[in-house]
Amino acid sequence: MKNRETLYLKIAKIIEDQIHNETLVLGSKLPSVRSAQKLYNVSLNTIKQAYLELESRSLIESRPKTGYYVSKSSQRTTALPTIASIDNHETENTPEELIDKVFGTINKSDVTQFALGLPGKNFLPVAKLNKGIINAVRNRGDAGTAYEPVQGSEELRRAIAKWALVMEGKITEDDLVITSGAMHAMYNALMAVTSPGDSVAVESPAYFGILQAIKALGLKAVEIPTHPLYGLDLDALKKVLPEIKACCFVTNFNNPMGFQMPDENKQELVKLITQYNVPLIEDDIYGNLYFGSERPKPCKFYDEAGLVLWIGSVSKTLAPGYRVGWIAPGKFKDKIIRQKLVQTVCNSSLYSDVIADFLEHGRYDHHLRTFRNKLYANYLQINRAVETYFPDNTKIAQPKGGFMLWLELDERISTTELYNTALAQKIVFAPGRIFSQYNQYNNCMRLTYVLEWNDRVDSDLKKLGSIIKNSI
Template sequence: MNLYQKIATELEKQIKNGTYRFGDRLPSVRKLHRETGLSISTVLQAMYLLEAKGLVEARPKRGYFVTYHPKQSAASPVIYHPTNKEGSEDIEEVIQQVYGQSDREDQHINFAVGVPSAKMLPIARLKKMVRETMLALPDACVHYESISGNAYLRRQVAQRTSLWGNGLSPDDLVTTTGCMNAVAIALMSITKKGDCILTESPVYFGTLQLAKSLGLKVQEMPTHGEYGLDLEEIKNTIKHDQIAAIVLVSNFSNPLGYCMSAQSKRALVKICTNHQVPLIEEDLYSDVYFGSERPLPCKSHDRDGIVLWCSSVSKTLAPGYRVGWIAPGKYKDSILKTKLYHQVASPSLSHEVVARFMDKGRYDNHLRQLRIALHHNLLKYLQIIQEYFPENTKTTFPNGGFLLWIELDPRIDTLQLYEPALNLGIKYAPGRIFTLRDQYKNCLRLSFGLDWNEQTATALTRLGLLLQHQLVNY
């Protein structure tokens, strides 16, 4: 056994016996170098080996942190099979209760919130960019943009696809007022009332409510908590049923947090192409990846224009600016027509500001810091969940985004516990709102995009104790 393997084996043993717990920082490379007498390169080789095993992760300028915890080895991947039983609760009322009040008026620790904390966003730099933009443009953005949208923004977004191997051009893109607007325009353009669409299960409640408002039928498909949609079920359903479109989040899904493999994305695009079923892909979270590189979307494998790629900066930079876009492929003419009829043009100023922010490299600088902060939060959340949540709690292990799906003991009903949690000053998203069926009552979704502080840690601990208390009194 080589020297680096010996030190890696010893550290692995300490990680697995709990000497170094999930989220802990390992001794620095220089400290290990001094204490072991081994060269820095040998110590680094040991760290690389631990990293390759998924036991630790490197954080720039901060060192190596433990990413393993005991539940990982015992947890088995879960496939969620949608039930045929219709939901009985009025989910719209629940959604209104969870999201109806603005954060500005709400003093709760809000784990249901769908955007990062304002403290994680570059607000001062954005203010400066708004001033610079207003001074630089003679018309101060008061006129309508073209139907395709801000040319500067479309150029910047197209440049960010250059590493796809099948990059987009500015002409391939249409701007929208956020990603949900892009999805709405896509559905209005390629479906009609009474059509059936396929989605993940569980699935973002906004997608369900949007489809319902358009008179569409939603068929939820079996979904793996780690790998995503069951492609065989997709293929069989498309063969036997008339399907108007598939809607999914392929990278760091909301709410499960999974990321489809490149192989699965290629296979899904091939299925859609062969059967001429449009694929509406929401790609909001890919820029906040925790691995070595940004995962590519399904659109990068699309050669026939079957994928309508929808994205925005709402989850990464400026939720209120409402800056989004869609690459509609062969459906572009329909998309432009729908956009013209429903909104005429996109907001000029905010789109120009974001384009300039990207062009000057400030967006990428911000993303680097955001990724570090979010990954740190994830480790902290999982550490508290392991310690204070009920014994048989299962969690997903997202490698990006900021959403965590939690599956609890079947006896726990997170809808019934919502009011008691509110009384403790805690908000979360009950699992039941992420489906139209009678399921996921023992699940909930938490955002780890909050500012990590003592109040957040205390609230998460109290939530875990509340869940434990529910089991004790069952």
């Protein structure tokens, strides 16, 4: 297995070098998969993996019925966002009101929604889910009215454990607790490993929901700088670990930056938290939305001490309204179950049955393949639109998966002020200010590309670019 993995990466590196030294120039057509198979004397699957790897790095792009070409993104001229110096001074300008304003657009059907990570209907297998609910009602003797175990449906836990191939058998149904979505799991994990007044390390910028949960529990967030491609600054984390009671990170396709921590960094992170005996709450809800050839490992894979609390969900990929998530809490499992008993007793048995059936019969894997293809196509579209319509000095992140694009604009721009102007034109985005507890990222914004791409979306990005240009 290792040799095959090394082989496809070796072929990808050869082609990457040809692109960088301009043996292959912008628009050049690559050999077909079958031609490349003969050229390199390898299997078709190895070539497909090599091409997927190059696609995930935006070096090549596939065009329907014609093949693979060197992409415009391979000649990338836009800079990556800068690594922030955390200004950890208290500020009266807290972002709660701004967060409320952004979430206030959740049901507005007349706006173009770049702000919230909500998959459009065309991304979801709605008809199959509806059929699954009907079948669940028919197949259950109680029609879904009875309680299920506090730990969660055994069938669903078993299906998740079997489906989570990325863990290579290290997770069983007994290791999992079903939750009402990922945020419920996050909240419970924080409650299980901290007490009011404790400090929790988070990435900066950080998902605003995590910052709000930390604040609601009377905890203190300690923001750790991140690199836009490689993620967490481990040296900065190491300096504060002696004073930290827990870490809370999104290591795969972080929200909002989109980075994927390299495996060696994840191993080093697990080594550090084990050394200092600090629990790590790992939000891995985007882990299955990769652009490359395979799903990246979570930190939980490297955890031997039971200190990593691994969180997953179908809220971003399959059925947001079902509120089905899970957590593998390691040595904190009993505490999590006790907390859940007090809070919600159990989850909806009907929704558990529908999701278990989707996982068990391969429907979820099929759906995810389609989902990822649409996401990647949208990412290329939004990246092209930003490069075309936004000011030339816009800095653009380079996500490896997920569905968020982080932008850094001219430092004279306030995206908080821009928000109202854009909203008046029926366009919403997430201002950078809400991704920190401090008064920073004011010239940044997050755009989601998990929406149906059409002429209006393209036109509204053009409008947004004009609004930004006119504000300088």
